[in-house]
Amino acid sequence: MEGMTKAEVGRVERGTIAHSSQPMRPRDAATLILLERKGDEVLVLMGRRHAGHAFMPGKFVFPGGRTDPADSRIAVATPLHSDEEAKLTASVGRISPSRARAIALSAIRETYEEAGLLIGRKGAFATDKRDWQGFVEHGVQPSLAPLRFIARAITPPNRVRRFDTRFFSAWRGDVAVELPGGGPTNELEELVWLPLAKAREADIPDITRTILQELERRLADDPHLRPGAAVPFYRLVRNRFVREIL
Template structure:
């Protein structure tokens, strides 16, 4: 998508366009690309969004959603790697340490809510936050140390929703508990583990295809996803969708 014009991108994402829409400020959001290995293949977890959703109905996506500022106050077993924290705080406008932490934790929370996967380590966890009670119930301390910042993308203007999304990744081995019936929100259906090559060909948003392409290239040279790697940043600038590196 790097260099594609606004007109071309609008044509690709026609279902998300809103005519004469008032300008919307992008809201912070996070999504988690959960990876697993099967022989020589790297698999990625994806789920189909319900058709009733206004934003990207029926598309295969990663677990994710809006960032709740209260997420920054959740206690964790292990904090973000310092190099990952620096990357999360970089870019247009920059964000505070607390905001970067909230963004990372929202990816962990949404992965539980939508896919029933609790990232962290087993142990005692207590909180008064309703959205995090699942971790307390299942005895999992959330952890951020394994998260890697993979990409950032700001939804172009004119869409029914606009997000400043950070794509993070973790490995299936970082999941402490997998609930057999999925997450409590049931926002995603048809949860599937797909080889990366197949995931790129699924019914996915255009930006997801670009991010998966970036991830495949990174894994070829950095199969363990070391901290502090290059992070592509996609956004509209001067009527063209551009790709910078954080």
């Protein structure tokens, strides 16, 4: 376990939203870091949040959002790799395999909704869940096998919105369909592919910058992002931000 310096804590504080007088329980959320190799560089997909959003307005972020109950009832072409599922279920605040699956699926759903990218395999897909109709219309079966668990972070207490976010990664080659107009929600005003180093210099939340640094280190050691690698976990423990390894 590693603590964060006072300056680092201050940066995280500024990257979150307003305080709340009542402690809020964090909600499960997921984010997808979509990567593409171009020559010797690795590019990452970032989108700018609409200026009218209450949460991180105008910031560049990865596609992502809250896990919905319906995500647990979606059929998949391939399941999570067993090593990835083990990391998700065995971490602090243990969750069931079905909940881990739902969290991972929410990263795929949000990437469609916000970026218009459908991760999976081409093939007939049916569900009556409204938020998954894009996969039905475009004939894509969601697939969890490409996802890698990269990091986890919990928003500090006393915030208006709190999330227990799992950061996943996948490669652009895992996208079955790319919609030219982006996602249907219009939550992200601008989508760009940036080299990792340039992405860290963009107007991004501090936790996003931290996760990018973690990802760069992992890619340096493991360019193919093999399943089951160590996962950093950021949270507040006894009024001190710590980095644990899952």
